[in-house]
Amino acid sequence: MNTIEKKHGGPLPSWMRERLSELHDIDPGSTAFRYFEGTRGAMTGRDEIWVDLGHLRLVMDKLCHIFERVETGGLDDQEIED
Numbered sequence: 001m002n003t004i005e006k007k008h009g010g011p012l013p014s015w016m017r018e019r020l021s022e023l024h025d026i027d028p029g030s031t032a033f034r035y036f037e038g039t040r041g042a043m044t045g046r047d048e049i050w051v052d053l054g055h056l057r058l059v060m061d062k063l064c065h066i067f068e069r070v071e072t073g074g075l076d077d078q079e080i081e082d
Helices: 002-008 014-026 053-072 077-081
Strands: none
Touching: 002 053, 014 053
16 A cells, blocks of 8 residues: 555545555455465455355455556546545
């Protein structure tokens, strides 16, 4: 998150920090949704997770849009607060 905040030039809104923290808690190595259970890097400590795929898609689309805009330097504060 610090890298994004540095590029954006300020702190992330709480909704973004919360979503990124949730993703990190579920999948700290970014491998849980890519590999079969029991392989290196798979989720640990949770037997089952319920995911609302429609909501996940909305959140990921918004986060991806913001990350892309931060990378290109074209993000304004109103976009990030929505």
